[in-house]
Amino acid sequence: xxxxxxxxxxxxxxxxxxxxxxxxxxxxxxxxxxxxxxxxxxxxxxxxxxxxxxxxxxxxxxxxxxxxxxxxxxxxxxxxxxxxxxxxxxxxxxxxxxxxxxxxxxxxxxxxxxxxxxxxxxxxxxxxxxxxxxxxxxxxxxxxxxxxxxxxxxxxxxxxxxxxxxxxxxxxxxxxxxxxxxxxxxxxxxxxxxxxxxxxxxxxxxxxxxxxxxxxxxxxxxxxxxxxxxxxxxxxxxxxxxxxxxxxxxxxxxxxxxxxxxxxxxxxxxxxxxxxxxxxxxxxxxxxxxxxxxxxxxxxxxxxxxxxxxxxxxxxxxxxxxxxxxxxxxxxxxxxxxxxxxxxxxxxxxxxxxxxxxxxxxxxxxxxxxxxxxxxxxxxxxxxxxxxxxxxxxxxxxxxxxxxxxxxxxxxxxxxxxxxxxxxxxxxxxxxxxxxxxxxxxxxxxxxxxxxxxxxxxxxxxxxxxxxxxxxxxxx
Numbered sequence: 001x002x003x004x005x006x007x008x009x010x011x012x013x014x015x016x017x018x019x020x021x022x023x024x025x026x027x028x029x030x031x032x033x034x035x036x037x038x039x040x041x042x043x044x045x046x047x048x049x050x051x052x053x054x055x056x057x058x059x060x061x062x063x064x065x066x067x068x069x070x071x072x073x074x075x076x077x078x079x080x081x082x083x084x085x086x087x088x089x090x091x092x093x094x095x096x097x098x099x100x101x102x103x104x105x106x107x108x109x110x111x112x113x114x115x116x117x118x119x120x121x122x123x124x125x126x127x128x129x130x131x132x133x134x135x136x137x138x139x140x141x142x143x144x145x146x147x148x149x150x151x152x153x154x155x156x157x158x159x160x161x162x163x164x165x166x167x168x169x170x171x172x173x174x175x176x177x178x179x180x181x182x183x184x185x186x187x188x189x190x191x192x193x194x195x196x197x198x199x200x201x202x203x204x205x206x207x208x209x210x211x212x213x214x215x216x217x218x219x220x221x222x223x224x225x226x227x228x229x230x231x232x233x234x235x236x237x238x239x240x241x242x243x244x245x246x247x248x249x250x251x252x253x254x255x256x257x258x259x260x261x262x263x264x265x266x267x268x269x270x271x272x273x274x275x276x277x278x279x280x281x282x283x284x285x286x287x288x289x290x291x292x293x294x295x296x297x298x299x300x301x302x303x304x305x306x307x308x309x310x311x312x313x314x315x316x317x318x319x320x321x322x323x324x325x326x327x328x329x330x331x332x333x334x335x336x337x338x339x340x341x342x343x344x345x346x347x348x349x350x351x352x353x354x355x356x357x358x359x360x361x362x363x364x365x366x367x368x369x370x371x372x373x374x375x376x377x378x379x380x381x382x383x384x385x386x387x388x389x390x391x392x393x394x395x396x397x398x399x400x401x402x403x404x405x406x407x408x409x410x411x412x413x414x415x416x417x418x419x420x421x422x423x424x425x426x427x428x429x430x431x432x433x434x435x436x437x438x439x440x441x442x443x444x445x446x447x448x449x450x451x452x453x454x455x456x457x458x459x460x461x462x463x464x465x466x467x468x469x470x471x472x473x474x475x476x
Contacts, residue, residue: 003122003157004469007132007148007195009173014195016057016224019131021453022469024064026127028454029470034121035061038114039076039107039147041086043297044231047369049383052092052409053077056263057131058427060231063443069332072117076110076146080468081258081345083299091117094365107145113155118155126472130157137180149185160220161463162193170194171211177370178215191220191465198225221461228449229270231263248275249434252288254311254331255280256302260295261387264328267419270292273434282314290324290432293316293331295416299390300346303334312352324432325410329388332402332412333359344467345390354410355403355407357393365389370415374424375399377431382424384417 006022008015019035026033035058046059046069054074062069071092078098079087088098090113098106116419121128133280134141136148144150152159161177163170174192174227181189197204208219253265255278262278279285298300306312315325327335335369336357339346344361351359366388375380376398384400392414394402402413419425419442426439 002126003118003130003155005130005152005157005159007136007152007159007161007189009135009137009161009163009170009177010167011134013162014223015131015162016061016200017228018075018162018193018195018457020057020061020064020230020450021457022129023061023408024450024454025457026064026129026307028426028451031470031472032124032126033065034067034128035065035073035126036118036121036128037074037133038080038118039069039110039133040074040081041133042256043079043264043295045077045079045089045261045295045387047367048073049369049386051367053089053367054092056261057232061129061131063446063453064137065298072120075117079260079297082301086470087297094443096113105144107146109126111146113473114146114151115155118151127469132159135177136161137177139180139475149181149188152188158186158190159188160191160193161189161217162195164196165194165364166196166198171207174211175214178217187273188465189460191218191219193220193461194222196225197222213463218462218465220465221457224456225462226449226452226456228453229266229445230449230453231446238384244285245275248273249290249432250288250427251276251290252285252294253292253294254306255276255294256296256305258297258302261329261416262294264294264416264419265292267425270440270442270445271425271429271437273429273436273438277435279308280309282310284422285314285318286312288323289320290329291318293325293327293334295328296330296334299330299333299343300339300341302330303339303349303351308333308429315352319354319409323409327355327410327412328418329414329416330390330472331358332357332414333390333392334413335410336403338418339390353403355412356405357403357412359390359392361390364387366391370400370418372399374427375452376401378423378427380427382415382418382421384415384420386414387416420475 040055042055044056045053046056048070052071058074059069070354077089086098104143133147163173223400268274335355336351338358339349341361368386370384400418401413404411422441429437
């Protein structure tokens with residue numbers, strides 16, 4: 001068996017994390033393993049080694065495998081721009097827009113592209129671990145499906161179905177999902193997984209016996225809840241809504257409706273010397289030493305929302321009393337004088353005016369990885385990536401920052417992930433008055449969590465079910 005697909009009873013049941021954990025486990029056992037997600041819907045993207053963009057989760061899963069991410073690992077990425085419209089990314093490149101009313105019809109033509117990418121990976125690796133999207137048991141989404149059973153049937157891949165016990169109703173979710181599937185799809189489900197269990201395993205004994213009897217499916221394992229320092233693809237609130245602490249650097253991140261790449265904040269939130277809050281109301285802005293305007297999938301819409309919510313006035317007062325502001329990508333564009341847009345994302349609009357830059361939106365999207373020596377605040381290595389339509393004025397002497405205000409209170413950058421490198425993050429935090437940064441590379445934290453997850457899977461997942469995945473091309 002050189003491929004396995006993890007599908008879930010719902011979004012957020014842990015598919016992405018479990019795929020990453022399985023990838024890590026197999027890689028540690030000497031397997032050449034790669035992740036794959038046929039169709040992803042997320043505004044959190046990463047730039048690949050071959051110059052395209054894919055879902056952030058697949059980049060994490062590639063790291064777990066110990067390989068570079070490529071566009072084949074997520075051939076279809078859907079990036080929501082509005083309630084009924086999304087940007088369509090095919091094999092790493094923007095190809096147009098997807099309308100909600102045509103979603104089922106327009107995506108089925110992408111099945112051949114998805115299968116081509118999958119077969120390329122399958123020919124290059126001992127095993128491919130595939131992640132589904134949402135649930136395979138949604139009647140309104142089954143027609144034209146390329147993300148779950150539609151793909152699994154076309155590619156002839158076995159499936160493990162996972163449910164999250166923390167959500168409640170996990171047994172009904174697993175049993176009910178199987179009942180909705182067709183006969184051939186139900187046969188394709190090889191085993192069931194329960195994720196996120198807290199407490200004594202003995203309390204589940206009777207229910208587990210019932211589940212296997214009612215579904216006629218073996219249980220692959222019960223995975224315990226683990227405290228992991230891993231990026232969340234869709235939820236920016238994994239660190240919780242912490243309270244302000246006078247002994248720490250207090251950061252407020254404005255979570256506008258089309259916020260993107262919020263994992264940029266993770267390395268800062270992981271610092272013991274920093275307290276991070278994601279906010280959606282100007283009334284929650286203070287107390288804050290630093291306010292971050294993160295990336296945005298639709299800059300002018302989010303800028304209009306920000307003004308309508310009164311954040312412009314609240315930020316003006318924040319700056320008047322000595323506070324600092326950092327804009328990342330779309331957030332930086334908002335901080336400039338003007339956004340000139342002839343229809344790429346919206347209409348032209350005046351910015352907040354605190355940075356001496358203007359942005360011209362362009363159809364061609366900038367996609368590039370960054371790995372160089374920073375010019376500011378010190379000559380240290382920094383890494384990251386750029387994903388943006390706009391071109392803005394920049395000062396190369398400040399790189400990776402593009403601009404700062406004369407009073408050095410307002411900063412902007414196009415680089416996502418710029419705080420990943422511990423030495424650079426430490427230098428930047430020191431430049432704004434934080435002297436007790438731990439300086440740990442975020443990747444080291446991530447790998448430690450991936451190993452913790454792999455340890456749990458190795459202990460909890462059925463050895464009999466894992467065995468077929470641990471056979472390399474030489475049959476060893």
